[in-house]
Each structure stands twice: as C-alpha cells, then as structure tokens.
Amino acid sequence: MSALFETYTLRDVTIPNRVWMPPMCQYSAAPDGPDMGVPNDWHFAHYAARAAGGTGLIIVEATGVSPEGRISPYDLGIWNDTQVEAFRRITRFLVSQGTVPAIQLAHAGRKASTDQPWRGGAPVGPDAHGWQPVAPSAVAFADGHPVPSELTVAEIQEIVGQFADAARRALAAGFEVAEIHGAHGYLINEFLSPYSNHRTDEYGGSYENRTRFALQVVDAVREVWPDDKPLFFRISATDWLEGDGWTADDTVRFAADLQAHGIDLLDVSTGGNASGARIPVGPGYQVPFAARVKAETSLPVAAVGLITEAEQAEKIIANGEADAVLLGRELLRSPSWARGAARELGGEVHVPDQYHRSV
Numbered sequence: 001m002s003a004l005f006e007t008y009t010l011r012d013v014t015i016p017n018r019v020w021m022p023p024m025c026q027y028s029a030a031p032d033g034p035d036m037g038v039p040n041d042w043h044f045a046h047y048a049a050r051a052a053g054g055t056g057l058i059i060v061e062a063t064g065v066s067p068e069g070r071i072s073p074y075d076l077g078i079w080n081d082t083q084v085e086a087f088r089r090i091t092r093f094l095v096s097q098g099t100v101p102a103i104q105l106a107h108a109g110r111k112a113s114t115d116q117p118w119r120g121g122a123p124v125g126p127d128a129h130g131w132q133p134v135a136p137s138a139v140a141f142a143d144g145h146p147v148p149s150e151l152t153v154a155e156i157q158e159i160v161g162q163f164a165d166a167a168r169r170a171l172a173a174g175f176e177v178a179e180i181h182g183a184h185g186y187l188i189n190e191f192l193s194p195y196s197n198h199r200t201d202e203y204g205g206s207y208e209n210r211t212r213f214a215l216q217v218v219d220a221v222r223e224v225w226p227d228d229k230p231l232f233f234r235i236s237a238t239d240w241l242e243g244d245g246w247t248a249d250d251t252v253r254f255a256a257d258l259q260a261h262g263i264d265l266l267d268v269s270t271g272g273n274a275s276g277a278r279i280p281v282g283p284g285y286q287v288p289f290a291a292r293v294k295a296e297t298s299l300p301v302a303a304v305g306l307i308t309e310a311e312q313a314e315k316i317i318a319n320g321e322a323d324a325v326l327l328g329r330e331l332l333r334s335p336s337w338a339r340g341a342a343r344e345l346g347g348e349v350h351v352p353d354q355y356h357r358s359v
C-alpha cells in the first residue's frame, strides 16, 4: 500500500490522496475593465488539466482580497461577484474529477504592483496599471522597489475585513478549503517578521504584537468559513537570516497559536521576505521545517519545495514528515504526475473515463 495514495480527512472534507498542487500565480487575468482579476480560459485549462491528472487537492493561486492586494495587475481577485461566477466553473470541474478545490487568499503588501515575471517582474506604476503598495512599515523590499505606505490601524482593520469578505466569496464560488497566504514576504509575513515590521504600536515589537494581524485575519476568516471545512495557513518558516528575522523556532510557537485559532493545516514554505537572504536550495530543502512542526506540535502539515520523484514523495508521507506533499513546478511540467506516481507506487488514483485506454 502506498502512503501517498491514502485518503486524508480534515474536518468533513476527504481528500483522495496526498499529492497536492500548491498555489502558483499565472499572471494571466485582465489588469483592468470588467474582467479585472477574473479567471479566464487559461486558468480553467490550467487547473482542469491537473485535476484530470489525479491531483488530490489543488490550491488556486494567490488571489487578491482587494485590487491593491494583488502581486501584479494580472493576478486573480476575489472582491466581486463576476470573479465568483468565473471561479465556479473551475471548482465545478475540479469536483467532477474528485479533486478538492482550494484557494489562496492573499494581500501582497510591499511586494504588490509588479510586472509579469516573464517581462522582468519589476515594480510598475500607474502608467502600467500599478499602484502605491502598503506595508506595516515604510521600508522598501529591495533597491528599485517603492517605499510602501505605512498602514494605519484603521487600514489594517479594513484589510482584516477584506479577508473575511474574500472567504465568504470563496465559499460562494464552491471552494472547499481556503488558505491564508502568510508567506513569501507578502503582507501577513511582513507583519510577522521583525525584519520588515518596525512598528511601535500594538502591531509591532513583541511576538504577540507581530502575530496580532495574522491571528485577526485567521479569526475573521474562521468566523465566516464553515466549521465543516478546513482552513490552511501558508507560512515562510524562516526568513533565512542569521540571528535576525523570523525563525523556525517562531514557526513552531506560532503553529500552536494558529491551531488554537482554528487553522487545520500548516503549508510550510520558506523565504521571500528578505531580498538578500541566502537560501540553500536543493531536493526537498524545506521538508525539515514541515517535519519539525509535525514532530513538535499536533498541527497537520504539508511539505513543499523541489519534491519531484514518486519515491521521494512516498517517503515524506510514510516517514511521518508531512501529511501531504505539494508539487509546484513538477506539476507545471507533468499535469498527470499523480497518475505516473500511482503506477510506480501501486496506488489508486482517479483516471477520467475518457482516458481509460491509457491506464
């Protein structure tokens, strides 16, 4: 029996296997007009292919809770009903394939308003559909990035409300899991880390103050997200800064707090908040951070980062290092990766009737 192809139940949602797709921005929505932030044919084909390929759960890319919360002007959004309707087409198809539809709710903070990565990804201004980014403190992400506006307490509260509204819309759009984006140097991560949060009010300074915004978002989303549906949180487990910034110890402590506030699974990534950080990238390089949370807390975890081989993924689950694996770029290369892995490991996976002659 393959551990990778065992089902997994969180609250009342049963996920058919442990091969999941992490959020990956497609930077392919309209940047303005009535279709701004609305999923289109590209998004449908992209997510549909991975669902038909047997992926157990798909987390739809970082989706802005407001226009200013997008990473680029081409990101998806979930602040209006046109967007909700377009998402319904995607969630309906995922469910038809037995895939659990999830969505990452995001605010990009000081890293907002950048160009599509294949055009260089540089910050863009109003002449190219851009805007002025906001952050806990008026400190630019890196040279060449704008100095963000420091959020007032009233503005922070407004964003908490936008996350709750986005969650309500995600539910209406047919998603069964919501994930709060607390990683990669975007707004929530910027509050968590003392590297980017220099505030002196109740949202900065101590661990309790730096985690306040994240936990207020979790509470507001959990209040509107039904009790029978799981809520995930994506974290950058470390800033990869020596003696500075957010650390793996902070992550273990925070995992317990998140669980107490109703988070059901921690999606454990790293980095993205400090432009100069040196990251030792290699196969499975972030798995130890997930494994540590799993060993030291009772919160379920997903591991991500250069997981590409069936045996590698199987061992992560079988050894109890994580409850699920997320395959990003590998699923971009191979939409039916789960099917190949099931054949290799002797697991059961969904195959569309239309493809039965390929089994």
Ligand SMILES: Cc1cc2nc3c(=O)[nH]c(=O)nc-3n(C[C@H](O)[C@H](O)[C@H](O)COP(=O)(O)O)c2cc1C
Pocket (backbone or CB within 6 Å): 022, 023, 024, 025, 026, 061, 062, 104, 181, 183, 184, 234, 269, 304, 305, 306, 307, 326, 327, 328, 329, 330
């Ligand atoms: C094209 C692309 C877009 C991404 N967009 C997001 C995103 O929207 N939200 C997020 O949390 N991570 C994003 N990531 C990071 C992935 O979710 C994942 O953590 C990372 O690619 C490492 O996994 P991998 O080695 O399996 O690709 C993105 C990665 C890629 C390659």
